[in-house]
Amino acid sequence: MSDPYRPIKTRVEKVITESPTIKTFVLRPEQPIEFQTGQFVEMTVPGIGEAPFTPSSSPQIQEQMDVTIMNAGRVTSLVHQLEPGATVGVRGPYGKGYPLDKFDGKDILILGGGVGLAPLRSLLYALYAGPDRFKRIVLCYGAKTPAEIIYKKQLDEWRRMEQVELHQSVDKAAEGWQYTEGVVTVLVDDVEIDPAKSVGVVCGPPIMMKFGTQKLLGLGYADEDIYLSMEKNMSCGVGKCGHCRLGPFYVCKDGPVFTYAQLKDIDKIWD
């Protein structure tokens, strides 16, 4: 009998400091883990605890996986102390990721906030991996301050790519900030896009997800064309422990990616 709660032994290959509170961990599991972009894994610090994270690397690379982790509490603060060579556990992948086949032939408008850019980086890799599959990818990314911007190298790369159109904002600008100041939703005002021929993807803190969704609805996006990554308390990851219930769904198994159409009738989805 195989044990769904048992993680695969995994070596931390590399630790990249992205911002004062966010680090990317390059992981090498003893057995390759195949995932779809948007799916998540449970990462274990042995003897300490587990937490769910979404791989931020390309789903095409299986022997190695990046997770980008914000120091947010008990487990993540210990994760942040890990150094290359450390052993962690990874189990998964779990849930439903982004349905790329439904995106076919459409432009993609992506709204990301804070560490919410992690799953979106994986999505971007997947989107521009297939040549010419997605002609236009618009990424609107907001962080609190310039210091809290993650993936600075990739952002520069994306800025140079023809397929990708990058808009950036920070809530509070600093010396030398050359892009927008304000919340991420204001970036969308600069984007010319036809809601009927595109899909919207939103990932970030709850408040940003809420206003991001309202923004897209205001532009005329259909409920079923808005894709949201929901964060709920999780423990098992496989629909057994009851922690992640959201209305008629378990986020771990029916999500974490949902369309707004699936969620809109549920009470208090943004809480």
Place this chain on the structure above:
Amino acid sequence: MAPKFVSRDTFARFIAGVTGGHELYGHQTQEGGPPHIVRTSPGDITLGTARAVEPVKAFVCPPREDLGECFDGEPVPDTPLLALVGLTNCDLQALKVLDEVFLGGDVKDPYYEKRRQNLLIISMDCTEPRDVCFCTFFGEQPYPEDGYDLNLSPLSNGEQGYLVEAGSDKGRELLAAQQGLADATDAQLRQRQQQRTQATRKVDQQAAEAGLGNIEEIAEKLRKSKEEDAEFWHTHANKCVECGACNFICPACHCFLRVDAAERGEFKRFKNWDSCQYPAFARVAGGANPRSRRTERLQNRFEKKFDFLPSTINRWGCTGCGRCTEACAGDIDIREVLKDILLS
């Protein structure tokens, strides 16, 4: 296979015969109190007249399941063969919920599966349902019709012996292997029927007195009610002391927390019972909590049982056993909450 008769004198021998090779757990009943299910021996079983204090889930997903070492070690360790004597229909119905939760879907819980496979279920009829029982409200009855290996019907509380019926291949085999058991007589079967009718009537009456109406109607109201701030929810929730007893004593509540711990130099994993009435149950990093208030958590308990489970696994998450009503430190009576939903 026709029901058999086991006399009072041979009952212990019969139990020993059918439960050989198993760790035996059975009712221990003290004067006036509900039975407890304890590790016992055939001669020491004293069957109660209704369900035990302990819910069946304690035997298939124990409060703290040891999942072994973090990475290595045996995948899923063996667990002992258990014989449980005295399960009642409300527990058998709860097992169906647990089976759906832990064995249904794409992923099976192998720890549950192993314990479940190793269970020999010897159930019984309730002859004197407890005052808090309302199982008939969910379309069930205070005696098992399926889901058991062997079922016992005590005649006059065992004074006149027991009727034994097999409900599975395993049960039929075990029963066939017992020498010299007479078929139940027509008079005995009539007596069983009378006892069953009487017990059913008592529960029906209790449910009617509680003013519960119809469960479908209550579920419909719960689904539609957007008025989550209705006064009655607060009134009940304000009595909650967040002890979790209602969840832990419930035979159908299944929520757990995956826990890691370092023990004697080993990195261990556990699955511990958890309670949705605890403040941190739904809390996420950064402190956001979709159910930070007791009212929201009480509503969650009812939504889970009367909306989520019926819509996902087509079963009520409550079997009417009344354990939570007896256990609640704040005197919250599940029937009163259901009635208030109905009247809302």
